[in-house]
Amino acid sequence: MLNIVLFGPPGAGKGTQSARLVDKYKLIHLSTGDIFRFNMKNDTALGKLAKSYIDRGELVPDEVTINMLKAEVEKYPDAAGFIFDGFPRTIAQAEALDKFLKEKNTSITLMLALEVPEEELIKRLLLRGQESGRSDDTDENIIRNRIKVYNEQTAIAAGYYNEQGKYHAINGVGTINEIFERLCHVIDTHSMII
Ligand code: AP5
Ligand code: MG
Secondary structure: OEEEEEEOOOOOOHHHHHHHHHHHHOOEEEEHHHHHHHHHHOOOHHHHHHHHHHOOOOOOOHHHHHHHHHHHHHOOOOOOEEEEEOOOOOHHHHHHHHHHHHHOOOOOOEEEEEEOOHHHHHHHHHHHHOOOOOOOOOOHHHHHHHHHHHHHHHOOHHHHHHHOOOEEEEEOOOOHHHHHHHHHHHHHHHHHHO
């Protein structure tokens, strides 16, 4: 299986690049943010709970997020692999994911981390906020809080995968095509080795 963690701060391009990668490598795309938003739109109990965190730019509690992610993975027993977009976001989530995948006799292959300067992130998200209807994109203070939460709670997860020799930083500035090529290069180089 090819299991990729697509990592990076809010607005780094995780969703944009995931859409192209799943097409090329025939993987299942699991975005915890998208799943929360689906639940918010349908006003489920999970959606109501998630909304109270997402609207402030805070992380949804680990236990809720981990259980949701596991249930999503279970829906695809025949998958050739997954792209985890926006998960894991804490060390606890990374450890839970490792344990869960091990039980399934698989593991994370690579973490691809998109690197984009903060002012570019804010510019991208404010631009999207004009049309997306995403409650966490419209207010610059909430966007800045999402980036702060990323720096304080999430960035550390990169070290977790670095220790396992799985971490690869990718320049996330450029055209969508250029960045896609950079990601594919790392995946293809790695696939030749394993
Ligand atoms: P989530 O949905 O994961 O949002 P995020 O990480 O804040 O990131 P975005 O989805 O905004 O950005 P992206 O990196 O996907 O970039 P995109 O491709 O969209 O999480 C939302 C919230 O849910 C969290 O704050 C948290 O509350 C909760 N949550 C989610 N997962 C959780 C977890 N594991 N644990 C706890 N809580 C969790 O691109 C952004 C914009 O830039 C788009 O408009 C795009 O068109 C544009 N763009 C993309 N590439 C380029 C480029 N190369 N040049 C110019 N513009 C570009
Ligand atoms: Mg996204």
